Every structure is written in C-alpha cells, then in structure tokens.
Amino acid sequence: NAGVTQTPKFQVLKTGQSMTLQCAQDMNHNSMYWYRQDPGMGLRLIYYSASEGTTDKGEVPNGYNVSRLNKREFSLRLESAAPSQTSVYFCASSVDGNSNQPQHFGDGTRLSIL
C-alpha cells in the first residue's frame, strides 16, 4: 500500500520555466491538498480539492495552478517559476474535509528555482 506518492522527488528549474508536480493516492480518499514547507514557516496550504471535480485556493495560491485529474490524482503546476517558489512541496490526502480524519502526506518534492 503506497499511500501518497509524489513525483519527482527533486527538481531544479531556471526562473521562468514551467513544471508540474504529480501526486497520486491509493487510499480512496476524497480530499487532497498541496502544501509548501519553508524554514521557520511550517506548512502552508497552496490549494486543496475537497472532492473530485473541485479545487479551491488555500493560504498561498499565487503563482500556482492545480488540476484534480480524477479521484486519485492531484497535480500542482508552476507556470513561470520564480526563486520565491524554492521550497519543499508536500501533497496530502484525507478521507474528506468534513470529518476528523487526519491527513496522510507524501514524501515531498524538493524544488529549487535558480
């Protein structure tokens, strides 16, 4: 049982390049999330998807777009990467967002923008 799988694990981009971070979960969860983790700032929510077919902005959505491709997959896209987007990105999922179920996290993608 893989849980939440993120690809790639590491990526280096040049300013202005675009890329998509992939996330898939095999737990039949309805809700999925993208966070960024920066030193001294904890985890901040970028976007979330309450259920298949819906997406909403979180705390720090600027510069990002998301797609909930199906129930399993939730991708994060950087259209024009900026150095301020250098961070570690975590995808997470939960049974749903209206319960007390915890979120399950992937291993993260370490992204550097030069």
Add this chain to the structure above:
Amino acid sequence: AQSVSQHNHHVILSEAASLELGCNYSYGGTVNLFWYVQYPGQHLQLLLKYFSGDPLVKGIKGFEAEFIKSKFSFNLRKPSVQWSDTAEYFCAVNAVNTGFQKLVFGTGTRLLVSP
C-alpha cells in the same frame, strides 16, 4: 482566522530527559488538534490527535498531549526521549463546523536529542 503558535523553535535535550513542546491556538470554537512528526528526510507522520473526550491523549512512541481548553493549548510530552526522537514536530488545528476543514500548522519545533 485560526493561527497556531509553537514558541519553542529549537530544543536540544540529552537522552532520557523529559520533553514538553508547547502549542497554542487561536480559535474560540470547537477544534480538532493534531501533532505530526517529520523525521529527517521523511514525510510528516501523525503522532496523535484529539477530537473529543479525555483531554489527555496518548499517541505512538510514548508521546502524549494534553488539551487544556481554557488555555487554548495542546502541549506535547514524553517522559524520556531517545536519540531516535530527533525530528521536527508540528502542531496543527482545524476548526469544526466551519465548512471544509483545512489544517492550520504551527511553524514547527526542531528537536535534537544527543546520545
């Protein structure tokens, strides 16, 4: 808006010392509370959670946390730490009955346990 404060950013302890990490949140309504741990190079894992009932919650690896509603606190404790507890610890809160529940994380406490 909800917020979570973890006042200890870095903690250094010797093995067998006792641990208490502070967590305070700001929200006047009912909350669900979580502690997550992130070992070096790994993803976040759930340590324990509180939803209702006994305010003293026991989690994995000998950790426990106490919810004190009057103080808006959910401090994490362990009587005797081990070198393997070296990790970063995050407190998280979500408000109940406010629509879709989104976790709000604290900034984390980095714990170093020396052997």
